[in-house]
Amino acid sequence: MPVISSEIIEDSKQADGRRWITEKHFTSTGQDRTITYLAEAKADAKSIMLKRVSNIDQQLIDQEISQYINKIEKGENVIGLKYTETTQKERASKFLEWAKEKIDEEDFNALRYAHRVIDPYSEKQINGLLAETDYENKADKVKTWVQKIKDMKLAMDESVIAAEEV
Amino acid sequence: MAYWYLYDGGDNTNTSSTSDPSLAANWTNATDDILAVIALTSAGDIVFVASDHTETESAISFTLAFGGVIGNKVKYISVNRTTGAVEAMQDSTGKLECVGRDLNIIGYVWICGMNFVSGDDMYIAANTNGHILLDSCKLSVPDFLYCESSNHEIEIKAINSDILFTTEGTFRLRGGILKIIGGSISSSVAMTATTLFTVISEGCTVILKNVDLSGVYDNTTLITAATERSEVRLTRCKMWAGWTVPDMTTPYSGDVILESCDTGNGYNYFLRVNFYGRTQQDTANHKTLDFSAKMVSSANAKEWTEPLRFKLSEFYATANPTLTVEYIHEAQGSGSGGALQDDEFWIEVEYPDSTDEALGKLDQSNRASTILATPADQDNSTESWTENLTGEVKQKSEITISGGAAGIHTVWACLAKPSTTVYVDPDVTVS
Numbered sequence: 156m157p158v159i160s161s162e163i164i165e166d167s168k169q170a171d172g173r174r175w176i177t178e179k180h181f182t183s184t185g186q187d188r189t190i191t192y193l194a195e196a197k198a199d200a201k202s203i204m205l206k207r208v209s210n211i212d213q214q215l216i217d218q219e220i221s222q223y224i225n226k227i228e229k230g231e232n233v234i235g236l237k238y239t240e241t242t243q244k245e246r247a248s249k250f251l252e253w254a255k256e257k258i259d260e261e262d263f264n265a266l267r268y269a270h271r272v273i274d275p276y277s278e279k280q281i282n283g284l285l286a287e288t289d290y291e292n293k294a295d296k297v298k299t300w301v302q303k304i305k306d307m308k309l310a311m312d313e314s315v316i317a318a319e320e321v
Numbered sequence: 322m323a324y325w326y327l328y329d330g331g332d333n334t335n336t337s338s339t340s341d342p343s344l345a346a347n348w349t350n351a352t353d354d355i356l357a358v359i360a361l362t363s364a365g366d367i368v369f370v371a372s373d374h375t376e377t378e379s380a381i382s383f384t385l386a387f388g389g390v391i392g393n394k395v396k397y398i399s400v401n402r403t404t405g406a407v408e409a410m411q412d413s414t415g416k417l418e419c420v421g422r423d424l425n426i427i428g429y430v431w432i433c434g435m436n437f438v439s440g441d442d443m444y445i446a447a448n449t450n451g452h453i454l455l456d457s458c459k460l461s462v463p464d465f466l467y468c469e470s471s472n473h474e475i476e477i478k479a480i481n482s483d484i485l486f487t488t489e490g491t492f493r494l495r496g497g498i499l500k501i502i503g504g505s506i507s508s509s510v511a512m513t514a515t516t517l518f519t520v521i522s523e524g525c526t527v528i529l530k531n532v533d534l535s536g537v538y539d540n541t542t543l544i545t546a547a548t549e550r551s552e553v554r555l556t557r558c559k560m561w562a563g564w565t566v567p568d569m570t571t572p573y574s575g576d577v578i579l580e581s582c583d584t585g586n587g588y589n590y591f592l593r594v595n596f597y598g599r600t601q602q603d604t605a606n607h608k609t610l611d612f613s614a615k616m617v618s619s620a621n622a623k624e625w626t627e628p629l630r631f632k633l634s635e636f637y638a639t640a641n642p643t644l645t646v647e648y649i650h651e652a653q654g655s656g657s658g659g660a661l662q663d664d665e666f667w668i669e670v671e672y673p674d675s676t677d678e679a680l681g682k683l684d685q686s687n688r689a690s691t692i693l694a695t696p697a698d699q700d701n702s703t704e705s706w707t708e709n710l711t712g713e714v715k716q717k718s719e720i721t722i723s724g725g726a727a728g729i730h731t732v733w734a735c736l737a738k739p740s741t742t743v744y745v746d747p748d749v750t751v752s
Contacts, residue, residue: 170604170611177617189568189619190542191599193583193590203540203563210515210542 157215158208159183163200165191172196178204180211326351327358328371328402335361342369342398343405355417359385364393370435372399372408373415379440383419387428391452399434409434409457427451432458442467445477446497455479457504463488469495469521479504485536492518494525494551501529507536516542524550524575529558535584537561544577554578557589568619572596597622597629598736606708606744608647613744616736625664625692628735633668634749635731643721644670644732645750647704650743652712656698659714663689664696665738668718673728682725687718688735708744 158180165177173193178200180188188211194200324340324347331351338347348371352358355376358368389395399415401408410416416436424439427446431454437443438461445468446453459482460466466484468477478500486508492499506517517537518527527544532555540563544553552575560582569577574596581589590602596619603615618629633646646668652659654666667688674682689696702717722730734745 165617167603167615168605175601175603175615188570190565191568191592191594191601192563192565194563198563207540207565213515 157183157212158188161204161208163204164189166200168196169193174198174200176200176203178207180208182215322365322367323363325358325361325366325368326371327353327355327368327397328374329353329376330371333357340367341405342400343403345402348402355385359388362388362395364388364390364395364429366395368395368397370397370399370410371402371415372410372434373402374410374417375415376417377420378418379420379422383422384425384427387426387430389429391429394429394431394452394454397430397432397435399436407434410436410459412436412459426453428453430454431456434458437461439463444469451477453477455482458482460484462486465491465493467493467495468497468499468525469493476500478502483507485509491516493521494518494527495521496525498526499528501532503531505533505536507534508538508541509536510538515540516545518544518551518553520545520551525552527551527553529555531556532558534561534564535559537564539563540565542567551575551577554580555582556580558582560584566592566594566599568599569595572621593631595629597627600629600631603744606649606706606710608704608706608746608748610746610748612747613649614734614747616734616743616745618736618739618741620739622737622739622741624696624737625689626737628667628737630669631734631736631745633732633734633745633747635729636749636751637728638672638730638751639727640675641722641725642730643719643752644668644730645717645719645752646732646734646745647702647715647717647750648734648743648745649706649708649710649713649715650741651710652714653738653741653743654698654714655696655738659712660698660701661714661716661738661743662696662698663687664692664694665736665741666699666716666718666743667735667737668720669733669735670720670722671731671733672722672725675724675726678726678728684720684722687720706744710744 159182161178161180163176164179165175167175169175173196176192176194178190180190182188190207194203324338326338326342326347328348328351330348331353332349333352334350335352335357336350338350341347347369351371352361353376362368387395399408399410400406416438418438419440421440423442423444424437425444426437429452433456436459440463442464443460443462443466445466455478458479462485466486476498479502481503482501483504484501484506488510539561541561542565544551544566550573555578557580562584564584566577566579569575576593576595579590579592581591583589592601593599598616598618598621600614600616602612604612606615607613614631614633616629616631621627622629648666650661654661656662667685669687670684671681672684674680699716699718702715704715704717706713706715732749736743
């Protein structure tokens with residue numbers, strides 16, 4: 156749900172010359188995000204707003220991914236995964252099995268992103284699951300694990316993968 | 322209570338030593354490894370750390386599980402080995418560094434003056450109960466600094482400590498309470514997440530007071546537009562260039578409150594953001610004070626029932642005062658000539674009750690009597706304003722307390738009309 160349009164809805168000059176700026180960003184799903192800041196007197200508010208769009212896109216993805224991760228951690232179902240397993244170990248194994256079939260290439264940015272998103276959980280939640288004694292191998296698996304979540308989200312967005320195919 | 326010494330020049334005889342850190346013998350017998358010291362200590366023990374102690378670890382997962390208990394913590398104190406005086410570690414003279422790996426700090430501990438350098442992420446009280454108190458410490462983190470616990474039973478308090486994100490890091494918060502008082506937070510490059518505080522699932526409480534944030538990378542957002550519970554309050558903090566605060570998108574995402582926060586030596590602006598809108602200091606439209614409270618309600622505000630509330634003033638008053646609040650707007654109301662009506666804007670007063678002074682009461686008599694009552698215009702005003710508005714309407718709201726007692730009175734402005742802007746004079750008139 157990327158940002159599709161943005162506008163400045165407030166540019167209010169203050170007594171010391173600085174300005175309260177309020178931006179409003181609209182996403183493809185109809186949601187909006189409002190951001191307020193105090194700009195220097197000569198700040199180019201429009202340029203700042205445009206630069207911010209990519210950051211907001213990234214935050215929106217972070218937020219969405221975190222929701223998937225939370226669901227998986229809590230043992231809740233995620234679209235595309237139909238858990239019948241009862242333990243986290245079983246679910247993680249199932250997930251990895253599924254991921255192995257779906258993912259065949261590494262994208263550096265994606266890995267970097269995955270590392271950033273998942274690391275806190277992976278270290279604690281999956282340490283004992285992956286049975287890897289080598290840290291780097293383990294880290295790679297963790298990164299892959301999250302990459303699958305990201306790919307799954309994209310797949311759902313594009314309606315490419317039906318739940319039955321998983 | 323026992324005393325222990327940590328110094329990389331010690332002989333590891335691990336002798337339980339005296340309480341005088343200026344005695345050379347104590348340092349001769351010191352332990353040179355922090356994990357060994359942790360294994361030796363019991364709740365209530367004191368560990369003196371040489372301010373020039375340098376220790377490098379490269380374990381896969383380096384965890385410092387300090388062994389105190391919640392009511393009797395272990396204390397780690399960085400001192401000068403010669404004088405015995407308390408002295409913080411410095412990068413050039415002392416540090417505890419975990420190379421290329423995460424550094425985990427858990428348990429119940431008070432640490433003074435130590436310098437922790439993580440090679441990757443740093444976890445403080447992560448996924449466990451804990452109470453971590455840091456005084457005059459320094460934390461260097463290249464990636465993320467996690468303060469998280471799914472069971473909420475953690476508090477991390479850093480006093481006069483410096484936190485430096487050296488590459489792309491940010492705070493990730495999950496449960497618990499993070500308090501930072503004094504000291505600084507800085508980031509030498511852009512944060513990947515573009516936010517200083519990222520809130521995860523269980524939410525968090527963040528309190529920053531007197532913290533120098535001017536070193537945070539330009540245009541970083543203070544906090545994610547959380548859908549999770551979060552309470553974030555910054556007081557007297559120096560902000561970074563281009564700081565931003567997003568609107569809160571759910572009622573349980575809590576408040577983001579900045580009080581007397583500014584990038585420079587200006588007006589020390591305030592800003593409060595929650596589900597119902599935002600209130601910010603405005604110096605372009607005001608009465609005799611050089612600022613007003615600019616209230617901007619979101620679409621979530623609803624007439625009579627769900628206002629954007631802002632505490633205008635809190636003060637001592639004798640019993641049963643009359644309290645008047647002035648405000649101005651660009652004909653934003655539904656009343657005559659664009660006047661705000663009493664289901665759209667009103668004031669509320671909390672006051673001590675005359676029969677039971679321990680019990681406060683809330684006077685909402687300035688609001689329409691019931692949700693079904695026909696709204697009436699709030700009073701017009703002829704007070705003078707410095708303003709730059711178009712088609713301005715000046716109004717006032719007044720309450721005379723009855724049945725009250727002398728004591729602290731709190732006055733709230735309530736803006737319940739959605740997507741509306743009103744400038745309110747915080748200088749409440751008491752008569």
